[in-house]
Amino acid sequence: MPRWVFPLIILTVIITLVEIYTFQAFKTVSKSKIVRYSFLLVSIAVYINFFITVFTYSRSDGQTPQFQMAMGLLLTVSIPKLVIIILLFGEDIYRWILKLISAISNNETKPLAGRRKFISQIALGLAAIPFASFIYGIIQGKYNYKVLKYQLSFKDLPDAFDGYTITQISDIHSGSFTNKEKIQYGVDLINEQKSDLMLFTGDIVNNKADEMDNWIDVFAQLEAKEGKYSVLGNHDYGDYMDWSNKQEKIDNFKAVKDIHKKIGFDLLLDEHRYLEKDGQKIALVGVENWGRGFKEKGDLEKASKEIKKEDFKILMSHDPSHWEHKVKQDEFNYHLTLSGHTHGLQMGIEIPGWIKWSPSKFVYKQWAGLYEEYGRYINVNRGFGYHAFPGRVGIWPEITVIELKKA
Known part of the structure; x- marks a missing residue:
């Protein structure tokens, strides 16, 4: 028996149980068969679409928008059902407790109490919130660009900056x-x-250089008075798809690096540049991708070998785990690190000044926004684009503006 058969059976059982619970909620609330079966039919269509997409997917194609949409629709119809299951399962426990108490106290077996309509109404009402959020996230949320501004002060920042x-x-x-x-x-x-x-702190494509062909004219319009610089991210190496031969992957990687030049960015590959202003300078350091569980290719020592410890330094490193495990306590003193990679998982709850939460926090200690330790800073940009899930829910695409100040 193929290895995928048993997981598929388990997944099918789980989906069936989820749909039974969800159907019970609709059945309790509405007597209309149209209402009861419409959402069930939509769910079945989404599952069929997802399984067809998965079984016809080839790693040689990379992750296509069609694959992402199939994943997005699956999450849209599945996650709200978790809310329904939690409430209805909790009610089922309550119903069985009542039945057990009745059996013990009266020494007789009574039928299980019926499901209460208002519990199902609450469950469906609460489930509508993530359902609507995911629909919005796919249609509009992924374009809900937010400009986040920070002002950072440093005692050793050169006066000219x-x-x-x-x-x-x-x-x-x-x-x-x-x-x-x-x-x-x-x-x-x-x-x-x-x-x-x-x-720009990495991941210009999902896998293949030609993904950028239709967008070069747009991103070539980006402007900055003192220059544009970039580094690579984990997706830029082409490791997440199958290539027909080794040379094809090598050629693709060269083409990915060439994209940066085409849109006017100076790509730093374990290199540094001095930025000069009024006779003073700061060091800009850029490393290749370094990430726990991903490609640990970046060589910080090589990138910094011709700069001085006393220089003011800005480091571009795609994955924030590099800062956590290697950079923040480095005696060479990297004042400000700029990263991305996490996307904030593209979903979560964020109300500035009140709450910032995403499942991403269970994977990355620094997963979105500005952090400071040992007098050094890292900003983890939430990302301009999107990947895997074709939308954003609560964690919006980000443009970061940082102003450096002399303390």
């Missing part, structure tokens, strides 16, 4: 894009910041 502004973008993932007008809006919003410097 007091007030210097940096725009950071990350995780473009051009292979996921489908709407040129919306992407153009995002690029225009980046240019509206009119920052001195623009830094």
